Amino acid sequence: MKRKQQNGTAKAPAKKAKRKSVVIEPIHINPKYNEKKYRQEFRKGLDASNKPFPHWQLRNFVENSGNVVEKVEEELQNFEDWQRKENDLYSLYQSNDLKSIAPAKHPAIFSFRQFLYKEVKEWLQNVSGVELIDQVDCNGSCYARTDSLLPHNDLIDTRRFAFVYYLTSPNWDSELNGGDLQLFNHDGNLQPTTVATQFSPLRNSLMLFEVSQTSWHRVSEMISEEPRLSINGWFHSSRRLEPKKPTVESIARFVPENSCKLAKIVNKEYLKAKRQEEVQKTFSDSSELNLVQFLNQKLHDQVYDELLSTPSVFETVGPVSKRHVARLNEKNLSFPSTALVIEALKSKNFANLASKLTGVTVAGAQTSVKVSRIEHGSYWVLGDEDAEQNAADGYCLDVHVYVQKSGWPDESGGEMIYIEEGETEELLRISPSPNTMSIVFREPSVLSFLKYANCNSADPFFLFTVCFHNVQVAE
Structure with missing residues (x-):
């Protein structure tokens, strides 16, 4: 029975907001990277001849038939949990590890995370021949003007392959924007020297490299307001390597x-x-x-x-x-x-x-x-x-x-x-x-x-x- 208001008229109960169903769209690797010919090509990249260290740039990595790339990008652009990170090595905006992402709130990012955890991890094991453990780290990164990441090699604990998936603007111009990924040569003491090669952060490309004592790389300084948006992290194996400490600069x-x-x-x-x-x-x-x-x-x-x-x-x-x-x-x-x-x-x-x-x-x-x-x-x-x-x-x-x-x-x-x-x-x-x-x-x-x-x-x-x-x- 409805409770009457003082004027004698009944008030209908407020309607509950309808909860939208969560739509998790599947994300898949571009079929060309599953071809036998590409697997052979990938294995060649693991050779020592792939200077300065094994690395791969995989263009059009995600099959984008349902505009999933745009959906992931939009959710990241409107992400509410960006945190400013600054220290001696880097300055950028970064999310926490995406393992805690809520599917109801961020279905596209959740779907991409599952894509990394399952399909990409399994694909990487197959094409590389390296057995990976369950641990996968991934977070969102956004570099704004003057942000950069100085040279380092990522060698921590059991990291085996580093990855960066780019969600940048379609017509990225490195000369105007900066933000290239630079890979370094090294000397006899395994310390970085000069830039060997560099890659623009191209939309829907996956940059992948094997982590080692010599996997020295950096993100060059951003010189425009165009955001450099990515999802990046590491796949792990049971291998552990000890980083080699550089010598402290000698001042008399x-x-x-x-x-x-x-x-x-x-x-x-x-x-x-x-x-x-x-x-x-x-x-x-x-x-x-x-x-x-x-x-x-x-x-x-x-x-x-x-x-x-x-x-x-x-x-x-x-x-x-x-x-x-x-x-x-x-x-x-x-x-x-x-x-x-x-x-x-x-x-x-x-x-x-x-x-x-x-x-x-x-x-x-x-x-x-x-x-x-x-x-x-x-x-x-x-x-x-x-x-x-x-x-x-x-x-x-x-x-x-x-x-x-x-x-x-x-x-x-x-x-x-x-x-x-x-x-x-x-x-x-x-x-x-x-x-x-x-x-x-x-x-x-x-x-x-x-x-x-x-x-x-x-x-x-x-x-x-x-x-x-x-x-x-x-x-």
Whole structure:
């Protein structure tokens, strides 16, 4: 019996929204990849002759008779769970693993996931002759302007084949958009060297390669607003390979012994005892600070002009899986102003000044000095070998002196970033600023890297870095 309203009229119960039935459309591999002739062709790709390592570009991989490609693309474009991912190695938007995708909400993506788990996995076993285990990892990725993925080899645990299925625009132009997949040659130490070949992210193509110690690859920087959309991941086997660690870059160390007058080099304000006391108090509260107008301005400008005018005094160092940055070769240095600053930074007078500004005892500490030219494409990333070196170096005092003509645009990369080992949240981000000295007291578990300088970057800047290793810490 219906309940009557106060005015005596009955109100009909609200109609329930009708639930639409879930339609899971089957997705299949293009029949040409199941032909016997193609299986033989695929096996040839596993040979060592497939340089730089076994890889395949499979055009028109999905049979698209029901426009399933467009349906998967549309669901990914409207996906609500994209997460921004940024660290020393990459910057992009990414989904969680698609194993938890709900078929009622995302039927096309769910169907594609099942397609990977079953049909593609079985096909890959047959054409490769490699027995795969049940584990398949897959997630959605979207690269926007300035996003990139730096060189790496994917060698983790039992990964055997990496795959990327592209859902990009039909007329993708790599010259306008960037975003190519680049495969690298390697040297005798199995470290990456130069780009051997590269592939545009073509719509409805599957890029596949075998994961190994030498499967070095990267996604080149995106230079347009056109999204680079894909579903990517790994097929696994029972095989395990140990990655080969690269060596840590060797920077000469010394104990400062030479004397140098700082009055003509450093802003006289920072040579005053009262100012030093104020700076030290600030530093003791935060273990980091920035000192503006640190160098004599005229000298600063002369150094900038000297270094900018002759790029040949810099040498690009690698391997590209670790860094791509130009370091000053002091053997070729003939610039008086630059030589004067380097001499000052290496002196016991500067070490004494660093102690007075921070309260950290650096007397007798092993010291290193390096000068870098930072510009579009510069970066260095972290690895286990860096953590091991940091542990051996103990507590350190890092001093970064920025020599640059103008401000560095926001969202350009090129920042010095400090993080705790094993953590993803940043502890500190230092943005480049003209004639500024940044000082950081670093614990053994804290690592630092230079964020990739992207296409928004302006004129180059020069970074003078002094590090005092294994400094004394008051109990």
